[in-house]
Amino acid sequence: MSPSRRLATLPCGRRSKWVVLALWLVLLVVAGPLAGKLTDAEDNQASSWLPGNAESTQVLTEQRAFQPVDTAQAVVVYERPGGITPADKVEAARDAAAFASTPHVLGQVVGPVESADGQALQTIVPIDIGTGGWQDLRPAVDSLRDTAAADSLGMTTHVTGPAGIGADQAEAFAGIDSTLLAATVSVVIILLLLTYRSPVLWVLPLFSAAGALVVSQAVIYLLAEHSGLTVNAQSAGILIVLVLGAGTDYALLLTARYREELRRHEDRHEAMAFALHRAGPAILASSATVVASMLCLLIAEMNSTSGLGPVCAIGVVVALAAMTTLLPALLVIVGRWVFWPVKPAFGTPEPTRTGRWAHVGAWIGQRPRKVWIGTSLALAACCVGLVSLNVTGLSTAGTFTGKPDSVVGQEVLEQHFPAGTGAPLTVISTAAEAEAVRAATLATAGVASASMPRTHEGEALFQATLADPPDSPAAEKTVDRVRDAVHAVPGADAKVGGSTAVILDAGRAATADNRAIIPLVLGVVLVILALLLRALTAPLVLVATVVLSYAAALGISAFFFEHVFHFEGVDHAFPLFVFVFLVALGIDYNIFLMTRVREESAHRGTRAGAVAGLAATGGVITSAGLILASTFAVLGTLPVVGFAEIGFAVALGVLLDTLVVRSVLVTAVTMDLDRHMWWPSKLARQVPPPKEELARQL
Template sequence: MPSSAVSDASSRRPDAPGPDSARLDTPDPDDRGLWWALGGLVTGKWSAVLTLLVGLALAGGLFSIGAPDSSAGPNGRPAGAESTRVQEIAAEFEDGATTPAIAVFTRTDGGALTREDLAAAADTRDRMLSVERGPETGSGTTADTTATRVPLVPSPDGKATTAVVPISNDRTGSELATTIDEVRDASGTDLPEGLSVQLTGGPAFGADTAGAFAGADLRLLLVTSAVVAVLLLITYRSPILWLVPLIVVGLADRVAQIASAHLNEAVGLPLDGSTTGITSVLVFGAGTNYALLLVSRYREELRRTPHHRLALRRALRHTGPAVLASNVTVVLALLTLLVAAIPSTRILGVAAATGLLCALVAAVFVLPAVLALCGRGLFWPFVPKVGDPDRGASGRWYGLAQGVARRPWTVLAVTVPLLAVCALGLSGVRIGLEQTEQFRVQAQSIDGFETLREHYPAGQADPATVVARTDRADEVEAVLTDSPGVEAARPTGSSDSGWSRWQVILDADPSSPEAFDTVRALRDRVHAVPDAQAMVGGSDASELDSRDAADQDLMKIVPLILGVVLIVLFALLRALWGPLLLIAATTLSAIAAIGAGAWAGTHIFGFPGLETSVLLFSFLFLVALGVDYTIFLVTRAREEAEEHGTPEGIKRAVALTGGVITSAGVVLAAVFVVLGVLPLITLTQIGITVGIGILLDTFVVRTIVIPALFTVVGPKVWWPGLPAGDKPSARPSPA
């Protein structure tokens, strides 16, 4: 890599004069202020070294601490929901410290179980129980006693039998996955030929989720790094330059993972596998975008001065405010998730906001310091030369902007209906996925659950749980047995704290609309029993509560996101009409992307429906990240309008930012699509939807719609202010 000294020496060669040559070494009146001072700190000869050493020391300190385990699946159960309260009360029962996994035995040929099969199933049940209870040591031991209390339950058709395997509630994440693996290993030995066993139920689903995420962070990091590396190499056309932003952003991502894990744990919201994946994508995407913007302006300034540190300092002064505004917008939008009822949503808000702040620090402090040390030669073989022509009024991007400016109403008449048609893709798509539809990988818990559905009556595979005060148990049980949609209600004991519990078998398939309707009706009936404090829980009730909470979060958080973004735009542009136009265009783009993503997921990728959380997360990322590019564009448009006026300023802004914003959009879209390497359909759907939306925003909204809107409205977009270039007295006279 060329040294700074060599680069400076080469930059002092005489260059051919160009249109900007008169500005060489001429003091810029705007070389002042906070960003100018910060630029001097991070680009100075010795201060750049110190900045880099401090950054590496802080990162090394975090690396030495490490991060806690984050392999658990997402927690979608609302804290104050009725199903959550039922689970808390169930912990007070004798078996409350455990959650049942279900072992289901069948023959591979689909035939009826023989007496030998049932005997082998009983022996297998005992071995599975011994994993948690300890090895059997003789008659009368705990394992023997437990086995007698866990009978085999044959199916009505005689082709299956089940046994409950209690798993400690203390086991989560990788520890739970290890325990379930041990139970499955114990079940798979000494089975007669043709007899198979599958372990399903809540703990098995949790273990399979944790197992699916095992190693997923590394896969995501490798694939993301490869995608970013290829795109940066294409963008910069340099065998060296692409390494710098990639290494800096990769370092920021690792710091973000550790910092967010500890911060989330400190506030009682421990990370899960899906959150770490989304956070990595955001850090890589946003960090690379910041780097692209800074390096692009750095290259531009190198055409105006032979001193690379001065060029870098000016580049940071010009791009820093836009990067900061962009980052603050996304961070504040993410923090609106803290008002959500669903824990995994709040977890994402804290973790992703922390990650974005790490990306900002890397882009503003570490990256400029590295660029300052590397020098101008980092751009080899296409090293910018002093006096190279100004691209602001030339090139294909300027030609496109001119075409939009000539027919802005025609452009809007075509693009706005097109976006509206894309939004219609959401109609007819099923919202909400069953638990068995969440995985993109094969899982024994799903296969076992489907086996239960095949051989047992509807609802018996996953019964509901009802709790009530013991002194009203008779009235509650009478209501349960007489309720429509209830096939059976079996008492399962009482607690010392005065609660009674029932397992209630519904006559509807688990996670079906009929099951949700039955749960709602059952809650209405048991709530009506005086002083019973009866509540309905279980998997169907929990999923129903999660969906209701997700709907409420969507209606509550979407206005907050739009409000936060609008306030940031008001503060940044100090104008009224411009921010309103920008938020309207961004919102339409986001809705269009969600519709297009839903249609593509259903009709192209074959997903059974759209997971509820995808709507909120996709809207959040599309609005917050889409405004990123809008901020990059309009801040440059305002800068150009000061000299050239708004009509010409917006065209020059498109020309000057077209390449970098397009590259940034392609990188960000590609990085989000990489979420598809993770095992949950939800993450794949978010990746597809946001990827489509970023491309729409990059190639349609930012390139066509916003320039057309600014052309139609004219200088009034900056009202009540007015750029100097739009004032008649300040406009240069024609040559």
């Protein structure tokens, strides 16, 4: 017995299966409480999202010398279109006194200040961000809203500014883990029931995937607590979708191969050993591709992106372990009855050999060149939508699918006060050159005002209010002009930060990450495919189809974002996230299909092998794609545009991969290239069967 065969028997041996089950049960008992603590270990402070070496990030760090505790400004805005009355001013002043004693409010409350048009008042309240990031803003902002609205004398009141926006973002992310988990599990159960057509079989893959999620969350929690791994709400949410989706994919592939082997082997232990031996390399290569792609994110400048890589990689590794040890043990323990009502009896024919996908393969085999050219042209036409993909970032209002109070308040604030009020720039320089830096800032177009500098141990800090909305392109251009101006002051060592600078730096870092990581992921995937398939032509073809599928998915998504969902644009990191998930997961289906095609081609010839491979894997690839697409579509249930866009684009791309690219385009290209698909391996030198024999096989 070969080493790989011997290894494949370990999870499904007559005695070892019980050992595997016992080990996993002990692991789950230990991991359960730790997994529940992951939310507490999340770091949602600004520094966990921003590029580590950006100027705005440096300002966030250095300004702690002036105020040791991080704060965010809440702007309470009162409006009366007919004009503010003296009673309104008294009430707003009474509110300001109450704000000062609100929990988490730290520092001096400024205001109320009346607008130039006499129709609005504003009060600025500094709030302690604390160690919990935006989550610590919610109770304070909720208290401010309750106080301001309690007796507003007919005025409309809103809480906006960085603190108000952060609190509404925290509200949007509230319960994200439980919401995603419940929705994803529901989707997986429904689709597994439809796939297996068995009332009990779905329990085993779902239990195994859920176990993988619990263990991966426990491992990530331990690393976050003791090894400095950064986890935030974004990475924790995507982890749930990825582990359940990818884990279920691996389960479908293994279960489908096990069902085949049960028809060939009377002993279920032997059938599972063969299934693991034959499907294991594809599952291993698939997970290795995802893990390697995720680890490529480590080179990202954006901390939120670089932190996502290891979190997702850990999840996929644990999912691989669960699906190649726990699931096989469970399937062998319960026996054939779990497939009821259609149990795969020993000696019965494999239905996929004459099923729907066998007919599709035969149809493609009659005209492979026409099929792949036509399919490629159709996908290329979908890519036209890329010209309207607006990768310029999202404004504050554009980040929400709805219109929370902070967005309404920001609009009111911009009508009556300088647009940058409540989200000023923060400028730090040497104390000796502070006045020169302030003068240079005030002389810059787009700056409305600047506070007096505060000094501390040879450094100075002041804030500058912008004339334009802080999340607008005009404000970002002002940041560049201010930086140019203050950097030119000799000996000042000036740095410019603040909300607008953060948006600007994050967008530029994300764009740089796109340029660096996308080619790297393509190279890694190409190498893995070449090693797996022992060829060069096939990997190049497969990578090309993945890129085409990705571009088509973005093109279609751009149309829906603009004309159906009416989103204002996409985040700068959107192309990278969609690319990594689509390429890493889309390659899964390439691997599932082409490893089987290669196996069949060795004794049938490539064209007949392509038909046989599609017949054997078409059903499981379709089911896996539907499940994975549905799990990512669950992201669209969150009231956050960025998540909704990623979920939609990835779900659409996975469906294109499953139903069009893998099943039709790749199969047609393989048939057309025939044995040359495997160049330079020995399969490329295989003598094709006579036309009569090939026609009979097809």
